[in-house]
Amino acid sequence: MIVDRISAIGDAAIEVIAADGMRGLTHRAVDRAAGLPAGSTSYYARTRAALLELAIKRMVELDQSDIDPAAKDIAEVLASTVHAAITVGRSRMLARYEFALEATRRPELRAAYDSGGLEIRELCVALLGAAGSTNPQRHARVLLNWLDGSIFDALAGTGSTNPPDKEELAEGARAVLNGLGIPSAQ
Template sequence: MERIDRIGDAAIAVIAAEGMRGLTHRAVDRAAGLPVGSTSYYARTRAALLELTINRITALDGVAIAPPPGGLAEFVAGYVAEALGPGRTRMLARYEFALEATRRPELRPAYDEGGAAIRSRAAEVLAAAGSADPVRHATLLVDWMEGTIFGALAGASRMPPRESLVASAREILAGIGVG
């Protein structure tokens, strides 16, 4: 793993555990197990550290949306399950960024780019599945996925069993005419 990725992963972990206020160069150095000053070598300012971190989140999101073999409902449920399991820390940090981007316009472009990539990939998958309006349907599907993830991570919901995720994905997909 490259050092920059290690720093990005550590920054994600710090944000997920402590929120944006906990994100400091020293906290990232500590979380990454690097000598003091390592993070500031790659990201001199807090703004640069935030940008490095959101870019890492976006890169990891891209890995998470690679389609595995299987049906479409299983693919969608798999994305949600990954976000609630191995991707939990990344998603918590992503939601922290969502809130921070509403207050810091300089973060909005990078945050929006990550969201657009997920929606674009969903539109591609839905187009291949025969959606009559893949862009609009991708918005509906991703909004359901985001709501499910947020509810399980930060809301009153609990992590749904995989079978429940697949069943819900099938219902959503049937509702947009691709299930």
């Protein structure tokens, strides 16, 4: 029950940040968005910093649940991940951009933001290593840059008026993987 409530608060914080930016994030706004009684959010996250950290942890948890490390076709996994990020996960990505910008100004947030990002990077390194990458650390950086760029363009860039579908994303992922010398299907 407590885990469900904490997840609900994290989800609501993400939605508030995506809709209203960092300035709109308050304990009361999260209570309202989560449909919880007043004071619920502050019970689990006493300070704004604790609330921000809870939201970051929830984003990482959701990101990790979106990736299937046992998948046979890496390009399809990547395409599904990006497509989900620009459709059903749109709010999470918009909140992530807000966090990224805020982390450049607040060192205490930078540590939590970077920690979450490293967890995703390590998952990507492991996925590429299993696929036969000769340099999974370097290849993960290239691949994550493609992912980040594709998502940003589809949500906030000039590509937002005509975002790619899964097929186009899979083609792009295959091109990047081929360029790195990694077969897309395991």
